Amino acid sequence: MESNKRGWTTQWAGIAVLALFALLPLVKTSDYQLTVANNVLLWAVFAMSFNMLFGVTGMLSFGQALYFGFGAYSVGLFAYYQGTWWFLPALFLGMAGSGILALLIGPLVLRLTGVYFTMLTLAFAQLGWGIVVKWYDFTNGDDGIQGIMPPAALSNKVVYYYFCLVLVSVSVWFLWRISRSPFGLMLRCIRQNPSRVRFLGRRVKRNQLRIYVISAVFTALAGGLMAGVDNSVHTGMWYWTTSGEVILMSILGGMGQFFGPFVGAAIMILIEDMVGARTEFWSMVIGIVMLTMVILLPKGVVGELVQLKERLFKRSSALGV
Amino acid sequence: MEPVLVVDGIEKSFGGLKVTDKVSFSMFPGDLTAIIGPNGAGKTTLFNILTGHLAPDAGSIRFEGKEIAGARTQDIVTMGMGRAFQITSIFPEETVLDNVRVACLSKLREATVFIRPISAHKRATDRAYQILESLGLEKFSDRRAFELSHGDQKLLDIGIALALEPKLLLLDEPTSGMSPEERLLTRELIKKLWSLFNLTLLFIEHDMDMVFGIALKVLVLQQGALLVEGTPEEIRSNPEVITAYLGEEL
């Protein structure tokens, strides 16, 4: 019968990692560590949602910042204009709005494939960025919005951290179930051979649109929760470099692995954090690390680990161990 | 008996080149028909038109009584036309099982179900194993498709098409690139599948042993036009075919 071993390993690894994140508030020595951990969690959701498009379905979107910014600014603007009570409703409104936006933009960008698709997603995201920067009266432009507070019940840093951890866990679980479902298989088939998928009687673009919308919704969740971590939102969240970061995270961690982007996000955030505190040239350091890793570990950190494990397993079974 | 497929005067040109020239023929349930013709005769193009991959410039195609000329591939396939490819078309990184199972899921309309894991879809899984067994590929079910030999990949391609339980199955050169031994096995296998699954089968083939060994009817295509159609015996002794295509070898 078929082996589910790989699936189980991944599942238990995921549960173990999230459990470690749950223990962190008990062992932390500063609130700052909590903020870094929360950043890792939220960027992980962002990168994993992106990788459902990129690594799974083969759609290289260079415009996911649009939905990240949309989610963040939904929370930011509602909290700013309507008050803190609106934080949670705005989080979910931002997700719904993001899904609707993706449903409108998706059919347009999906008319193109390959690098043209990529350029068009970038164009839409930059359009969003441009609007937010220029519409100063409403968005505060480049000044961003500060003082965004989660509602009283979540105002404690540790409580907010656990709140994020729960939503992140649910998101990861949901994306995991998608990738193990028939729909996930369909998405991988679309990446590998879209014209054959049509010969299964299935519509390629419709399924691409489905995952594009799902990805946008979880991206908006990550953006919205981020507004509460930093207590602020800024236009950089909409900028192309934000879209670029999740691409790097996915490649770094392994776009062919479910948890690859999670690991990639952790590595990037930690490097940015450690190096950024010591030198202003941190982006150069990131560049060098990226270059080295891509050359030495072309399948990403998780991808290479899995391959190493498979090789060791094969050797030991060949020895009859 | 109602025909499954009625092709009537279809035409297709690429630039100035007429690749399909007023082709007409019919397929009835249970038919086992071969298409032969030299390279570039327009055989694959004919399949592309039948499956909606290309729209014909003129003519009509009735499949199960419905006009499908110019319809979309996914709709024609959903109506029951299956196809395997001259250049193997599979999902290389998925397991052999999942290659067939995705087609079974598609047939059962479970292909876009979220949340519920694939392995919980028992009917599709059982059906996929059944098809792999009929092709002799069940021992590879956990392997990734790209690890298979070329010949086995061609069989897998056929398996994907079979999983859709097609009312009409088109095979484009099922033995191309195979060794003589593999060809012999594939010939027997296709005959077996035809009776096992009650297929209506139209196949393009260059291997004359296969064509004259298993086909009940043969269509000869030349420069886009249907030169002649008949039983294998008729084709073998047709003077036009002998001069145009078969040469002295028969």
Ligand SMILES: Nc1ncnc2c1ncn2[C@@H]1O[C@H](COP(=O)(O)OP(=O)(O)O)[C@@H](O)[C@H]1O
């Ligand atoms: N999409 C296309 N565009 C232009 N020419 C094509 C296309 N597809 C096929 N042809 C041409 O049509 C002719 C018939 O091709 P094909 O149907 O593949 O032949 P066969 O399968 O009989 O060998 C060839 O000359 C080929 O170059």
Ligand SMILES: [Mg+2]
């Ligand atoms: Mg051909």
